[in-house]
Amino acid sequence: MRLDNRIDERVNPQKEALIISIIYLVLGSMFTSLYDSRFFIAISTVLIYFIIYDRVKRIKKMNAVVYESLEELSEATKGLVETQEKLYMEKMLSDNIIKNSSLVIFTWDLDYKILSFNPYAERVTGYKEEEVIGKSWVDLFLHDDEKPKVEGLTRYLKSGKPLKNSIGDVWRTKDGRNIELIWTDSPIVDENNDVVKIISIGTDITDHKNLVKRLNKIAYYDGLTGLPNRSLLEKEAEKIIERARSKDEKLAFLYVDIDDFKQINDTLGYSAGDKLLIHIGQVLKSNEKNNYYLSKLGEDEYSIILTGVKDKEDVIERTERILNAIRQPWCTDNYEFNISASIGISLFPDNGDNFYDLMKYGNMAMFHVKQRGKNGYFFYQDELGERISYNTFIINHIRRAIEEEEFKLQYQPIINLITGELYGFESLLRWYNPERGYISPMEYIPLIEETGQIVDVTFHVLKMAIKQKKLWQDMGFKGFVLGVNISNKSLMKCGIDEELKMILREYDVDPKELVLEITETVFADNIDYCIDSLFGVRELGIRMALDDFGTGYSSLAQLKRLPINYIKIDKSFIKNLSRTTEDKIIVRTIINMAHNLGLYVIAEGIETKAQRDVLIELGCDYGQGFYFAEPLDPVDVEATYFVKVEKNA
Ligand code: C2E
Ligand code: MG
Ligand code: MG
DSSP states (O other): OOOOOHHHHHOOHHHHHHHHHHHHHHHHHHTOOOHHHHHHHHHHHHHHHHHHHHHHHHHHHHHHHHHHHHHHHHHHHHHHHHHHHHHHHHHHHHHHHHHHOSSEEEEEETTOBEEEEOHHHHHHHOOOHHHHBTSBHHHHHBOGGGTHHHHHHHHHHHTTOOEEEEEEEEEEOTTSOEEEEEEEEEEEEOTTSOEEEEEEEEEEOHHHHHHHHHHHHHHHBOTTTOOBOHHHHHHHHHHHHHHHHHHTOEEEEEEEEETTHHHHHHHHOHHHHHHHHHHHHHHHHHHOOSSEEEEEOSTTEEEEEEEEEOOHHHHHHHHHHHHHHHHSOEEETTEEEOOOEEEEEEEETTTOSSHHHHHHHHHHHHHHHHHTTSSEEEEOOTTHHHHHHHHHHHHHHHHHHHHTTOEEEEEEEEEETTTOOEEEEEEEEEEEETTTEEEOHHHHHHHHHHHSTHHHHHHHHHHHHHHHHHHHHHHTOOSSEEEEEOOHHHHTSTTHHHHHHHHHHHHTOOGGGEEEEEETHHHHHHHHHHHHHHHHHHHTTOEEEEEEETSSOOOHHHHHHSOOSEEEEOHHHHTTTTTOHHHHHHHHHHHHHHHHTTOEEEEOOOOSHHHHHHHHHHTOOEEOSTTTOOOBOHHHHIIIIIHHHHHHO
16 A cells, blocks of 8 residues: 655645744734734744744654554555465465375374374275264274384474374274374474474375385295295395304205106196195195295205204204105196105305305205215215216216217127027117216216206117117118117107107118117106006007116016016126025016016126026026127127128028
8 A cells, every 4th residue: 555645745844834924924913003012923923933833844744754654554464465365375275285185194182182184094094084083093093002102202292393204103994904104293383382283194105015015025935835035045044144153053054956857847747847846845844843944946946944953963864854755745637746856965164154155065965966866865075066067067068969979879789598699789878078088878867867958868869779770771680679778757758659750760660679778767756657658659669678677666566567578687686696596586586577477588787607597597588798798889780790690691
């Protein structure tokens, strides 16, 4: 508001006083002729002038002051209106924020009674504002175990200081769910600076927490078995080692690998493989409850840390318990499987003082168990390192050995013991490596069985042997059987019969002259599954021999069910045949039993005439061994036997 100042500017005190004084003087003089009176009038005119001048001047001054005050008042009113407008806007804004916010906002008094409750709070808790007003939020939302901490919170807030990001309360909603919130609490004070109420703003972090939990699960747990994975093991193992170190305790790291897992995966499919992994996970979990940290490493590998270890005997006892639990038969898809595992053990602090070394040594020891025929345990020893590097060399060079034709076959004659004539040959694999020289099949067959490379090698051998048979056939050298050793794993490979059919057709060789030598351990392990694939092979006309008979566990009853034509008695029984009666009884029993089942018997490892004579006496059909001939190169086979066959012809 602007005031009109013009009147004030126009008023001149001198002029006003002069006009009034002159009027007074003129009028006064007109009504008197006395000198005394006129003198008095003159004097009083001067006085009137000064009095009026002074009065007008004062009035003008007062007017200016009033005007100034009015100006100030007008400014103040203007400010007040602006503040009011601003306050109104701010209220609108905060009301809007509180109403539409995605934050839980509520106010409460010092008795925890709820004073206001925003729509978002209604949404997440399920309560309407009118249901909660006047009620204690502590009683309404908090679980009993959360309640005690509220007192401390209020004590702090009463000091007038706000509290930011106070970590999560768990609130119980109307429908009984739990939600987690993170809070900022601000006290509100009155004119005396006393806290009268508190405004609490909460962020609902339930989804975030769940996501973190889920991510945590993915990052630290195996999806299939739910067991801790390698990353979590790493973290936990360091803590376990640290604890053991401080208490001067021993630990055992067990590296557990399921035997022939790849075989189950390849033959029964991945879903059966997954079932087995879950099954083993459960078996291991329920084995020991305390002093036991179980985790899942790679595909079919688990790790167990045994704590509270007394001595080596204690580790052996606990490991054997684990192995026995795994060995219990496992059924899937109507088949029963005998599962076994290989366990490598490293000890803290004897073998290493950190997780990585202990795992590495456990793994080496496990690998050693595999090479020694699986299904057992082994404690890490320093010499293992060398052995492992040799094995690694083998595993890394197998493929190249096939491509570079480093594999050759030798053929060992099988003789008809009655007539003394040639009955056939067994093909035996020879690997001449440019760096390492001759490497025995006993060294690499168990190894590559475990890696699965055996399947490629077996088919390579089959092709080489059948190709050789064809070459001899074309030379006119025929009418004998050819034995080829087949690993258990290759036999269980799906479609082995199809592949054999193709090779036989390609080389035009009579299937009846092919004998697959299989070892009996395969039957001891997974007899039901094997029989199916063996019958498929027999359909092709191919014959089968059960190799190394007597070293495994197959029973007579099992033998009866197998589609085999020959039994090969293991050389360990032949060795002492002429000297001890015990082995003689065993061999006689085997021969009689085989004959009763309509099977022929081949004796392996005949080194002396005496052994041969006993075998003839016991009625053995065929024999093979250094006494007759060592395994020979094809040229030597031709020089010795083709000539004989030709002569006989
Ligand atoms: P096997 O099938 O029992 O083969 C017979 C083994 O006895 C051969 O050893 C042979 O050289 C040896 N031998 C033959 N006559 C005598 C003898 O009079 N006295 C003694 N002490 N030994 C004799 P080799 O060639 O070292 O083969 C060892 C094993 O390796 C074989 O045992 C067989 O299980 C496996 N193998 C050999 N070649 C192959 C193959 O091509 N594929 C597969 N899967 N395994 C093979
Ligand atoms: Mg053999
Ligand atoms: Mg044998």
